[in-house]
Amino acid sequence: MATFGSLSDRLTATFRNLRTKGKLSPADVDGTVREIRRALLDADVALEVVKDFTGRVRERALSDEVSKALNPAQQVVQIVNEELIGILGGQQRRLEFAKKPPTVIMLAGLQGAGKTTLAGKLAKWLKKEGHTPMLIAADLQRPNAVTQLQVVGEQAGVPVWAPEPGNGVGNPVKVAKDGVKEAERSQHDTVIVDTAGRLGIDAELMKQASDIRKAVDPDEVLFVIDAMIGQDAVQTARAFQEGVEFTGVVLSKLDGDARGGAALSVASVTGRPIMFASTGEGLDDFEPFYPDRMASRILDLGDILTLIEQAQSAFDEDEARRTAEKFATDSFTLDDFLQQMQQLKNMGSIKGMLGMLPGARGMREQLENFDEREITRTEAIIRSMTKAERTNTKLLNGSRRLRIAKGSGMTVTDVNALVTRFEQAAKMMKTVAKGGVPQVPGMGPIPGASYAGKRKQQAAKKSKSGNPAKRAAENAALAAGGKAPGASASGGSGFGLGGTKTPAGGAPSEEELAALQKMLGRR
Amino acid sequence: MASFSLGGALRGMFARRTIDDETWTDLEDALIGADFGPDVTDQIVEELRGKVARFRTTDPKDLQRMLRETIEERLARLDPTLTLSARPAVVLVVGVNGVGKTTTIGKFAKFLTNYGRTVVVGAADTFRAAAVEQLATWAERAGAQVVRPQQAGQDPASVAFQTVEKAQRDGIEIVLIDTAGRLQTKSGLMDELGKVRRVVEKLEPVAEVLLVLDATTGQNGLNQAEAFVQHAGVTGLVLTKLDGSAKGGFVLAVQEKTGIPIKLIGQGEGIGDLTGFSPSAFAQQLVG
Numbered sequence: 086m087a088t089f090g091s092l093s094d095r096l097t098a099t100f101r102n103l104r105t106k107g108k109l110s111p112a113d114v115d116g117t118v119r120e121i122r123r124a125l126l127d128a129d130v131a132l133e134v135v136k137d138f139t140g141r142v143r144e145r146a147l148s149d150e151v152s153k154a155l156n157p158a159q160q161v162v163q164i165v166n167e168e169l170i171g172i173l174g175g176q177q178r179r180l181e182f183a184k185k186p187p188t189v190i191m192l193a194g195l196q197g198a199g200k201t202t203l204a205g206k207l208a209k210w211l212k213k214e215g216h217t218p219m220l221i222a223a224d225l226q227r228p229n230a231v232t233q234l235q236v237v238g239e240q241a242g243v244p245v246w247a248p249e250p251g252n253g254v255g256n257p258v259k260v261a262k263d264g265v266k267e268a269e270r271s272q273h274d275t276v277i278v279d280t281a282g283r284l285g286i287d288a289e290l291m292k293q294a295s296d297i298r299k300a301v302d303p304d305e306v307l308f309v310i311d312a313m314i315g316q317d318a319v320q321t322a323r324a325f326q327e328g329v330e331f332t333g334v335v336l337s338k339l340d341g342d343a344r345g346g347a348a349l350s351v352a353s354v355t356g357r358p359i360m361f362a363s364t365g366e367g368l369d370d371f372e373p374f375y376p377d378r379m380a381s382r383i384l385d386l387g388d389i390l391t392l393i394e395q396a397q398s399a400f401d402e403d404e405a406r407r408t409a410e411k412f413a414t415d416s417f418t419l420d421d422f423l424q425q426m427q428q429l430k431n432m433g434s435i436k437g438m439l440g441m442l443p444g445a446r447g448m449r450e451q452l453e454n455f456d457e458r459e460i461t462r463t464e465a466i467i468r469s470m471t472k473a474e475r476t477n478t479k480l481l482n483g484s485r486r487l488r489i490a491k492g493s494g495m496t497v498t499d500v501n502a503l504v505t506r507f508e509q510a511a512k513m514m515k516t517v518a519k520g521g522v523p524q525v526p527g528m529g530p531i532p533g534a535s536y537a538g539k540r541k542q543q544a545a546k547k548s549k550s551g552n553p554a555k556r557a558a559e560n561a562a563l564a565a566g567g568k569a570p571g572a573s574a575s576g577g578s579g580f581g582l583g584g585t586k587t588p589a590g591g592a593p594s595e596e597e598l599a600a601l602q603k604m605l606g607r608r
Numbered sequence: 609m610a611s612f613s614l615g616g617a618l619r620g621m622f623a624r625r626t627i628d629d630e631t632w633t634d635l636e637d638a639l640i641g642a643d644f645g646p647d648v649t650d651q652i653v654e655e656l657r658g659k660v661a662r663f664r665t666t667d668p669k670d671l672q673r674m675l676r677e678t679i680e681e682r683l684a685r686l687d688p689t690l691t692l693s694a695r696p697a698v699v700l701v702v703g704v705n706g707v708g709k710t711t712t713i714g715k716f717a718k719f720l721t722n723y724g725r726t727v728v729v730g731a732a733d734t735f736r737a738a739a740v741e742q743l744a745t746w747a748e749r750a751g752a753q754v755v756r757p758q759q760a761g762q763d764p765a766s767v768a769f770q771t772v773e774k775a776q777r778d779g780i781e782i783v784l785i786d787t788a789g790r791l792q793t794k795s796g797l798m799d800e801l802g803k804v805r806r807v808v809e810k811l812e813p814v815a816e817v818l819l820v821l822d823a824t825t826g827q828n829g830l831n832q833a834e835a836f837v838q839h840a841g842v843t844g845l846v847l848t849k850l851d852g853s854a855k856g857g858f859v860l861a862v863q864e865k866t867g868i869p870i871k872l873i874g875q876g877e878g879i880g881d882l883t884g885f886s887p888s889a890f891a892q893q894l895v896g
Contacts (some may be wrong), residue, residue, distance in 0.1 A: 124644045129826030132637055195878075196849065197706025201737075216637040226877070227746035228714075229738045252745055311706065315643035315826025317854035322839060324853075338705060340791060346826070366705070366735075557686030 121165065123164065124221065128346030131319040132479045134172060134353055141168055173376035178358045183304045186274040187219075189265055191301065193294055194309035195321060196282030199337035201230060203309050203363055204279040205237030206371035211275050212243060219273035221264035222247035223257040223297060226281035226290075233534060234279055241368055257293065262300040278303065283322025286585050294329045295460070306331040309359065310351060312339045322351040333360040336374060340364045352376075417511055419475040423467045426460055465493035466503050478504055615669035622668045623695040627660060631668060635675070635765055644895070645827050648864075652678055661688025672895060674691045680891035682860060688885040690844065694815050695776040698783045698808055700768075702840050703820035704832055705789030708848040710739060712820050712874055713784050715882035720782050725753035728780045730771025732764035732804065743786050749829065749879050755779065764800065765807040783812075801840040804812035818871065820846045823856030833862040844871035847885075851875040855894065856885030 118139045125135045145164045182188045190207070192200045204220055211218040220238045222245060224230035231251035238245035246264040249255030261278050268276045280297060283290035298306060308331035310318065325331055334351055339362045352359050362374040467475065469492030474480050481489075481504060491499045621634040632653060639649040652675070659674050675779040692699070699716075703709050710733065729747045731758050733739035734757045755771040768785045775783045785854045787804060790797035808814055819842040836842050844862065847856050850873055859870055869886045 123646050126640060127827055132640050195824060195852070197708060199706055202766045227742070229741035232741050233738035240737070259848070284849075286853050311822075311824070313704070313822075313826060313828040313832075314824050315829075315854065315858065317643070317824045317852065318826075320853045321824070327701075338791065340793065407826070 111147060114143055114205040117146070120144045127351050128316070129313075130172075130314045130346035131316055131350040131354065133319065137353075138168055138172060170338060170376055172353045173359065178360060179373070180333075180360065181304055182275070186272075187265065187268045188275045189278065189301050189303040189304075189328070190275065191261075191278040191298060191303040191306045192282065192309055193280050193306060193325060193331060194310070195284060195314075196227070198282060198309045198311045198540060200224070200282065200309045201233050201237060201279055201362060202366070203307075203335060203361075203371075204234060204277050205241045205243075206363060207277055207307075207361070208238065208243040209241035209368045210371055211277075212241065216275045218243050218277060219264070219268045219271070219275045220245045220274040221268075221276060222249070222251065223264070223276045224250055224262045224279050224281040225251040225255045225257050225260070226253065228252050230281070231281075237368070254291050258296045258300050258572035261297045265301050275302075285328075291328035298329050304424075305333060307333050308333050308357070309335045309337055317352050319353050322355050326355045326357070328557055331355075331357060333357055335359070335361045335363060339364040340370070343560075410554060419467050419470065419478065419507060422507055422510075423464060423475075426464060462493070462495060462499070463503060466490075466500055469493040470561055478508060478591065622672045626666045627668055627671055627861055628818070631671070632657070632786075635671075639791040639857065642857035643826050644830075644857035645830075645861055648861050675893050676895040679860070679894060680887050683863065683887035683890060685872070686863060686867065687711075688844075688869045688871050688887070690816060690871050690884075692782060692815055694813065695781055696772065696783045696812060697781065697815040698772055698775075698785065698812050700787065700801075700805060700808070700814055700817045700840065701820060701837055701846075702787050702817060702842070703789060703837040704791050704822075705736075707789065707820045707822040707825075708874060709733075709789060709820045709878070710743050710746065712818075712846055712848055712872070712882065713743065713786050715752055715754040715874060715879055716786055716872065717747060717750035718879045719882050721751045725782050726753050726780045727782045727784060728755060728771055728775050728778075729753070729769050730783065730785040731757060732771075733786050733788040734760070734762050734764050734767060739786070739788065745791055746879075752784075766803045767803050768808050768810065772808055777812065792832050798835060798839040801836075805840060816844055816871075817842045818844050818846050819868070820848055821856070821859065821862070822846055823849045824852060824854040825858060827858055827861075829858040830862055830865060833866050833868070837866050837868060840865075842868055844869060846870075846874065848874035850876075851881070883889045 121142060122135055124138045126132070126140065130138075142164055145168075180188075180190070192204055192207075194200050201224065208218045208220055220234055220243055222231040222234045224234070229250070229251065231247050235245050235247055246260075246267055248263065249260055257280065261280075264278065265276055268321065278297065278301060280294055281290070283294060285291070306329050308322065308325050308329075310322070314321070322334075334355075334357055336359055351357075359374045359376065362372055364370045466489060469489045470481075474485060474489075481500075486497050486500045486504075490500050493500075609795055619758050621631050621638070622780060624631065635656070636649055636653055639652060640646065644652070645850070655678055659678075660671060663670070664673070691697075700714050701709050701716075713729055717729055717815065720727050727750070729743060729752050731740040731743045731754060733743070740756055744754050744756065753774075755767065755774055757767045764787060771785060772783055774780070785804070787801060788797075790801070792798065803816070805814055819833060819836045819840075821832065825832070833842070833845070845859060845868055847870055848860055850856060862868070870890075872882055873885050873890070874882045
């Protein structure tokens with residue numbers, strides 16, 4: 086999952102050339118700008134946006150602000166980054182809710198953009214945020230779109246208003262209107278109207294969409310656009326802006342490889358912000374869109390903030406505190422180990438998370454090969470142990486190990502490897518808990534001593550194996566340490582472990598990320 | 609019909625009296641705007657500059673003709689004929705999410721039944737909600753039979769197997785198998801396609817594997833094609849959604865990079881809106 090991989094790779098290559106120079110000449114700038122232009126076009130950024138963009142970058146790069154700088158290459162990166170953020174729509178915006186419920190959200194877009202799936206994701210997300218959403222099936226065009234929405238609604242645990250069977254039967258305007266009334270009556274505070282996919286140039290269907298808009302008077306109209314769309318994005322977006330005056334953009338299928346360029350320029354051409362990104366087929370693969378982070382991602386600085394936030398929401402703070410206590414008192418057992426692993430699993434796809442890390446570009450291959458079932462296997466091994474064994478690994482003699490291997494469907498070697506890893510981790514934790522600093526490569530000093538132990542331990546667990554994914558993670562960790570400072574100016578307290586306890590005083594926590602990467606690398 | 613024409617972008621250019629620098633800039637912009645991508649655009653512009661110099665022409669009309677010929681010639685290097693002579697002829701339809709696979713199958717089934725062929729479609733998209741129903745609706749419109757999974761979430765390979773089995777048993781001529789949309793980056797899902805193919809081949813060689821590409825796609829179309837060629841052994845391309853404002857220029861690069869010909873094009877939501885691919889007609893529509 087290397088979103089924007091190609092663009093990012095291209096720009097990185099360009100800047101590498103630039104870094105070797107002490108000073109920028111106009112020829113350098115022209116060469117760089119040409120590369121950027123090509124990279125952006127390859128990434129499907131709309132031509133007019135590219136022209137604009139490269140024009141501004143050239144102008145700024147040749148102006149005084151650069152030539153007097155100590156490191157011109159960094160300045161160009163900075164300029165490109167700023168301009169990219171500009172293109173991506175500047176500041177993010179949240180959904181606006183109606184003062185008087187229900188809040189009506191209408192979805193519109195081309196066929197196959199992913200509206201129906203998105204409706205489900207949005208509904209589930211709203212529900213998680215404490216709203217009571219209802220879905221309205223106003224796509225009566227595509228065969229069985231109504232059925233699909235019903236299934237999706239059921240998966241999300243959200244009611245679906247579908248009075249018409251669809252397949253060309255029924256009036257979507259009426260369905261939408263009645264649906265909103267129904268929501269009012271049954272006291273749902275948000276309504277999501279799924280409409281049929283339509284082409285920008287199909288005047289009749291655009292008229293219908295605009296009629297639906299008039300009928301339900303939505304608080305938000307979200308334009309769903311496929312991240313892989315090409316140059317046509319701008320034309321389509323303009324048509325939809327004219328037709329339904331959308332208020333925000335949702336980028337779908339961002340979990341594919343590369344590009345997203347044209348969809349991003351939609352924001353600049355229409356002046357509407359990209360509000361959400363849809364990143365997978367599961368109903369939870371959905372997140373708010375952060376233009377500044379995405380710009381960093383394009384520049385291969387990694388999406389550190391998103392990563393941290395995900396980790397924070399998945400880690401249970403009490404759990405973390407209890408674990409830290411256990412470190413201190415030496416009573417950390419395989420049971421705790423297992424519990425931590427399960428928390429980690431809650432964080433979602435490990436591949437997805439690794440993809441967000443800086444420097445992860447180069448390890449796309451390893452990421453693909455990284456097997457998440459490794460976690461499941463470790464879990465199986467631990468679950469095949471008796472309570473006593475989990476508490477005290479010293480009990481594990483040869484015959485016990487054989488029994489565990491058989492019980493978990495693994496080999497004795499696997500069991501041995503796990504136990505070794507665990508014991509090393511435990512040992513290292515003891516050192517930390519007693520105030521020592523263990524030898525872990527790629528990690529800086531530890532802020533917030535009370536939680537340091539936990540971090541160490543996690544790092545330690547992984548630091549042994551010769552598994553390529555793991556090594557890659559370690560490399561990435563080093564890369565993160567090197568590059569991150571520029572990226573995460575608004576750093577949080579990092580990676581959920583210390584959440585409230587560690588003072589968030591601008592410690593953007595490269596070392597925590599490094600630890601996380603290690604943890605992910607080997608379980 | 610000719611809605612995917614470059615016409616608008618080129619009209620101004622061909623209406624001018626001579627070929628000048630602005631003409632070339634406009635041409636380049638038009639080609640990039642049609643998603644040909646920077647590489648192919650550069651190649652075409654270079655080639656045309658060469659030709660214009662060689663024939664010493666200054667008439668934009670000549671340039672237009674040359675552009676049409678260049679595109680046609682490049683598209684015509686491969687044979688767009690479908691090979692469906694086996695009985696049953698098994699066709700696997702693959703592609704990323706939302707490109708129009710199911711719709712294409714519906715239209716293709718109709719296309720085939722119009723020629724008097726008997727068709728059975730296999731609903732091997734057992735993943736997406738209501739995909740089976742969507743396919744069944746299309747099959748009904750096309751007058752084709754349909755094989756559904758026996759339970760939700762059934763292994764797609766087994767649905768494909770049962771479909772081919774049914775065709776053999778009932779003497780049905782053409783088998784169309786719908787697969788779930790998958791992004792080319794999901795290696796697990798891509799492997800699944802390989803499995804579907806292997807399982808089907810236990811009964812019957814696969815006659816065609818059609819990769820459906822959405823004309824609105826940009827340069828990512830190339831990555832899609834490469835991944836699907838590698839994992840599913842694609843034998844033909846289907847370009848859909850040409851009824852919009854997108855031109856689908858990226859297929860030229862796809863065809864050249866992969867050596868896989870475009871075989872069908874879809875231009876609308878109606879059941880009759882699928883036609884065989886003809887390089888000359890395509891170039892004609894594109895360039896005017």
